[in-house]
Amino acid sequence: MNDIYVVSRSELFQKVDNVTNDDSILEPIEFDIKEPEVLEEGDGEASTESFEFFPLFSNSDLTKIDLNTLDEKEEEIVIENKRPDSYYFSNWSTHEKLDFAKVAVSYDDVIGQGVMGRYARYNERLIDLHEYNGRIDNVLKRDSKLRKRKPGKNQRMARKLAIERQKERDEMEIKIRRQQKKKFHKRGGKKNKKKPFNPLANAGAVPS
Numbered sequence: 425m426n427d428i429y430v431v432s433r434s435e436l437f438q439k440v441d442n443v444t445n446d447d448s449i450l451e452p453i454e455f456d457i458k459e460p461e462v463l464e465e466g467d468g469e470a471s472t473e474s475f476e477f478f479p480l481f482s483n484s485d486l487t488k489i490d491l492n493t494l495d496e497k498e499e500e501i502v503i504e505n506k507r508p509d510s511y512y513f514s515n516w517s518t519h520e521k522l523d524f525a526k527v528a529v530s531y532d533d534v535i536g537q538g539v540m541g542r543y544a545r546y547n548e549r550l551i552d553l554h555e556y557n558g559r560i561d562n563v564l565k566r567d568s569k570l571r572k573r574k575p576g577k578n579q580r581m582a583r584k585l586a587i588e589r590q591k592e593r594d595e596m597e598i599k600i601r602r603q604q605k606k607k608f609h610k611r612g613g614k615k616n617k618k619k620p621f622n623p624l625a626n627a628g629a630v631p632s
Contacts, residue, residue, distance in 0.1 A: 458485065 516524070575583070
């Protein structure tokens with residue numbers, strides 16, 4: 425019961441200037457402050473400019489950094505994406521060049537053949553359009569006259585007989601279809617409807 429203290433409300437909200445309870449006072453903390461080493465003047469200005477101290481971590485000491493390594497330029501690697509000359513230019517061998525020269529047509533050959541007449545084998549391929557259209561018109565006129573010409577007696581009889589036979593075949597085909605439909609198809613309604621079986625239908629009938 426010694427740990428219980430009775431206090432009033434006024435004491436709780438009262439400002440206390442002097443704290444007499446030793447339990448509420450924190451233990452004294454010792455701070456160890458380390459100052460960076462100062463270089464002497466005799467070491468030179470180059471050494472002070474090339475090195476600096478940086479705290480790399482919050483709980484660690486200052487670390488000495490060499491600034492010269494940061495200023496050095498890295499070697500640039502340049503990759504030249506270039507196609508070979510064979511991609512743009514063809515390199516033919518001496519044997520291939522001789523083959524090309526054999527089949528090639530020179531300027532002298534073209535001029536020499538220009539004064540020559542047409543070859544006989546190419547005469548059929550040269551068409552006179554006016555003459556060709558005239559022949560086509562004559563053929564069309566002849567065909568139109570043959571169509572308008574009155575057929576002979578035998579042709580008229582054969583055409584009439586063919587029409588009659590075609591009509592007979594059509595009538596026969598319609599007749600066969602009707603017979604098949606009548607044979608295999610049952611119409612609906614009471615006539616073709618199957619009556620349910622009743623075992624007492626003939627119960628009161630007098631036997632003959």
